[in-house]
Amino acid sequence: MSSPRITLKDLAKELQLSPSTISRAIAGHPAISESTKKKVRKKAEELGFAPNSIAAGFRKKRTHSIGVIVPKIDVHFHSLVISGIEDLAYREGYNITIFQSKDSIDREKEIAKILQNRLVEGIIVCLSNETKSYTHFKKLVKLGVPIIFYDRVPTDFQANKVVIDDFGSAFKATEHLIEQGCKRIGHIAGNQGTPIFKHRFEGYKAALKAHNIPYNPDLVLETQNLSYEEGAISARKLIALPQIPDGVFCSNDYTAISAVQVFQKAGFKVPEQIAVVGFSNYPISQVIQPNLTTVNDRAFQMGEAAAKLLIRQIEDEDNAIDFETITLKTDLVIRESSLRKK
């Protein structure tokens, strides 16, 4: 039922030409006359010739393929980043091969090993949260495979990185609460072993300091993974304090939303009594009542930037670049959950 594949040679035989001529004709080489080009294209169409890009890639040592390793595809942030990567890569003639580390260092290592085998010309990675050492990636770098890290990036290791300004974003978010008149601002924090969450915490503290608000550790609650449930637990702790906060900055939208709900159920008005700001601008933030003020972390742009940087490095002949770090702008999306209108 499936007819055998047509190759260059078949075409050549059919047209009484050499394979090289066919190859060049199809590639549009200038040394081939228009008349033969036309003939070749016609016959190719007729026989349903599809060039074997594996063979071509093998010969030219190119795959036009880039590898992407994410912790989990179905986390909205990552799927948005992937979307950005795919979009740019597609425009540039690359395709993307995706792997999930499932936040397992072992799986990440396995994947790195698979990726050594010339399948891809470059790699984009968001580290698993178990990753502490980077030898599996260093090996790849040594083989000449460019790597771009995004979001969760290695700290003590020179590399290409695309990140957002977590510190600055948290600073802006906290400052916004201050400007809305908040005096006692709480923080629901992510795992402080993860740099990005630490930076957000630092940004929060810096904003308080800049506005002469004393830092009160009782108002800060660290969570393991910023889950919806942990958000609720933290929120309940906050309203159990002798002096409850009048504003809360949360390190992601899930905890922010569950905090809002806990506050509302306990009879507090959001934002009038407690103003809340989240982080990431998840779709849900526009659906929840009141709509959530949050930091737009530009996931799609992050993917685009990572892909652009990677492709530049792949195609950079003389390999002049050493390492590059791109920090993306974020913006605070002000919605109802924090706005105590003037």
Add this chain to the structure above:
Amino acid sequence: MSSPRITLKDLAKELQLSPSTISRAIAGHPAISESTKKKVRKKAEELGFAPNSIAAGFRKKRTHSIGVIVPKIDVHFHSLVISGIEDLAYREGYNITIFQSKDSIDREKEIAKILQNRLVEGIIVCLSNETKSYTHFKKLVKLGVPIIFYDRVPTDFQANKVVIDDFGSAFKATEHLIEQGCKRIGHIAGNQGTPIFKHRFEGYKAALKAHNIPYNPDLVLETQNLSYEEGAISARKLIALPQIPDGVFCSNDYTAISAVQVFQKAGFKVPEQIAVVGFSNYPISQVIQPNLTTVNDRAFQMGEAAAKLLIRQIEDEDNAIDFETITLKTDLVIRESSLRKK
């Protein structure tokens, strides 16, 4: 800085053996003695040899790669399906290359063309909503590339499909509302040009009929793409009717949620006055207040099933299977938005 790649030949020269022996030693061929195997493996490790799987794939005519075409990666349903595909494919030694059609038939055709070139051994597709003809896929089938369609599948075209029972799911959802005491049940429907949404509508009607509830077209509102905004508009229309419904079945969760919010804002109690059921079990359905009753559409399992089916066809030597359709079970996740207790 990047050392040149080590090849089989390099290893062979280094060890005074032939490339074939090296190849077999690494592959664990039984005809090679343990002692040489050990030597080869040691040297390979030492020189950092990474087999060129492109060359191997070229020689063996295998890529162990499967192509996936989705409308948009960042739609949660699709990212979950992809996650299921990746998970199963990874276990079976395949990697996945992802393309977004962006719901554009032209882009879908372009992608199909790219995929002809032996990059992938099989393809998993969710059709763009512009797709009406399937010639671009038929060409691939003729070349012997197995294709599995999921969710949005071709109608008038023999093919492998993985779907859920939209009709039955909608029937169950509507029946549930009836069991909760609803007498006037509305339906916010998806674009009736898309089979899955039509089936859901049919299921809704069938459930009414089965319970001797007259079908009332005034209670059914068709939307273009089941957006949050369209949900709100439809919900407002429903409560503007002379006789408002006491239950609504929505073809997705977004419209269900915005309907709930419109009803609440208008002073109706959910579920007491109007019970609401959605479709898809998006994460948001567990967050919204009241939690949303919805149909779990098993996106992850759909991905797994599609990948499993595809790999079976790829590896099926004698190509005995013609076409196969898998229909996955769904279940109704009953939560607060429809539950008028016991």
Add this chain to the structure above:
DNA sequence: ATTATTTATGCAAACGTTTGCATAAACATA
């Protein structure tokens, strides 16, 4: 008409594996 230049095509090697077949060495059998 001879030589130089341009234009269009072909030859053959190469990319790094895998694999059927041949073969040499070691061992077992008669």
Add this chain to the structure above:
DNA sequence: TATGTTTATGCAAACGTTTGCATAAATAAT
């Protein structure tokens, strides 16, 4: 000792392209 069998390795071709170089034919310059 001669023959048969097993074990371990090598040879060489093949997979389908691409590409530097050579070459033949056609055209231009002398």
